[in-house]
Amino acid sequence: MKLNLYPIRLPLRDPFTISRGTITYQDSLVVELKHDGIAGYGEVTANDYYGHTITAMSDALNGLSEEDLAMCFDDSPESNWLHFSKRLGGDMFSLSALDMASHDWHARHSGSTLWHHWGLKWNSDLQSSFTIGIDSIEEMKRKLDADSGWDLYKIKLGTDHDLEIIRQLRQCTTATFRVDANCAWSAQQTIDYSQELQHLGVQFIEQPLPRSADAADKQRVLEESSLPIIADEDCQTEADLETCFELFDGINVKLCKCGGLTPARKMLTEAKRRGKLTMVGCMVESAVGISGAAQLAPLLDFADLDGANLISGSPTDGVKVQCGNLHMPARLGIGAELVSTALPQFLVQ
Template identity: 35%
Template sequence: MKLRLKPYDLQLRHAFTLAESSRTITPSMLIEIEFDGIVGYGEASMPPYLGESYETATRFLESLDLGQFSDPFRLDEILEYVDGVATGNCAAKASVDIALHDLLGKIMQKPWYKIWGFKAEDTPDSSLTIGIDSDDVVRQKVKEAEGFNILKVKLGRESDKQMIETIRSMTDVPLSVDINQGWKDRVQALETTWWLEEMGVIFVEQPMPKELVDDIAWLTQKSPLPIIADEGIQRLKDLKRVQGVYSGINIKLMKCTGMREAHKMLTLARALDMKVMIGCMTETSCAVTAAAQLAPKVDWADLDGNLLISNDPFTGMQITDGKVSLIDQPGIGIKLR
């Protein structure tokens, strides 16, 4: 197996503003793994808060010796090797995982959702993200979101209620909110969740800093809305630790090293009777379409990362009438433009 890599800056359509940061570009590493003339595509999206960069991803990926494996179907063995080469580097590891899944699916001539036994018609609606911004820009973003059946609103600042009221002046579609750890006081957080329920919000993502475990557990117990972990969970090993602290989890390939571990997290979360959301970073259609292979088995999807950029080099998963629409193509289901 041969691995090739290429740095690629994702250009965002709007400034992406969260509770604690804002950016207009997300660095990404696009990779190819070739075996017997067949190429699998992968991606590492690296928003700054993940702690990865072109430098770290290049160093990690160039340290791999995939040539030692003569059979790409030994997926567990290969990915266990990749995971053990160095700690961290989860997005870089995810790029290898995605490319291997794409490669194997192409060899088998099957899309991964079918290999896993999932049905394309079982996919949920996907939300479209509305970042923190001025009233005028928020209204523009809501107009651009026409056709989506749920919107995800970034909150975590003093403008929270104004953001929701501005959106509600234009649409009555259900909302989810992502606080990105922005709330600090649990009593005020609880009061806000009751208000958000009245405003048609259906769940709250990562309301408080992940370190405030007792406060989050208290909020989850008393909240009228499900409380979903994002920054509070990363990999499979973290899942049992957050049981009882959150109502559910947001699985992202860039956090958990890719499709193989994401599938395991989905299975365990269901066994623990927890809600499951499949999410993404700002990504090309490569990583978003890879994540979408899990969509038929989740409660909620937030697979809009490719729609937030202006220079997507791939085509893949689509949002049709607000719903995740999987493509019956081998591998993860993407093509180069």
């Protein structure tokens, strides 16, 4: 019965820019739960915006007792979730990795893939988008051309020339666009932009207004936008659901923000029941995190699971997203594994 932590640094293929800044690598923490000859894996990335560092998350997880670890194997992740939420002081990022590893272990122990272990039916029609970060228009065109062949592209916006970006990129492909402003727009901008974006083949707008924006502005956008509005920064935990159902057309669930697969599955199930659009997103992360999130495919209308496609190397293997299609490996659980021979070159001391 053992908990192993692997802090890794993932180099990016290209600098990745959103409205809040630029990164050239992503630090991540892979969690391994081992018992009875079975290993379960989870992952969470460091995130300055939400204030989570590899050191802090490692310290939190290393602080778990032997009794805590025994619970990971003896009891279901669903029944343990509240206990570990309290033990980790409400740290949803650390909790998400532990919860994923626990789900993975239990599914492997039962001899099943995780989605099948949950009793879900696989969604073979679901495709992921590929993300184009903010850059010069010429560089964004180059990135689009370098990863041609996808049917869906998520375009990061938040500049003073957002519409021109979409106009120019539209000349390069007939693929469907999704746009993500990462809280950079006002209500009036969103409403005005939505009209032209609709004509430019955009499917929806993700989180145009800041989380702190007035509810009245979000309500106005919901009512007057020509495109569906999907909550991201506004949709962090289960506690945000009711507000999101009132002010958005759908939700984008991130495992690290909500606390893992346990609450994510509940959030998505409730959103479907309420007639809302459902989406799971990712961070720039390895195949472990992507493989975990991919288990939710049966509950999704949209997927943004290209995080591992944005890095140039990783000591992991698992679900592969190729031109939008999710390819599941012939493994149990979430289908991910550590590649031990590659691990040393990515470890952060």
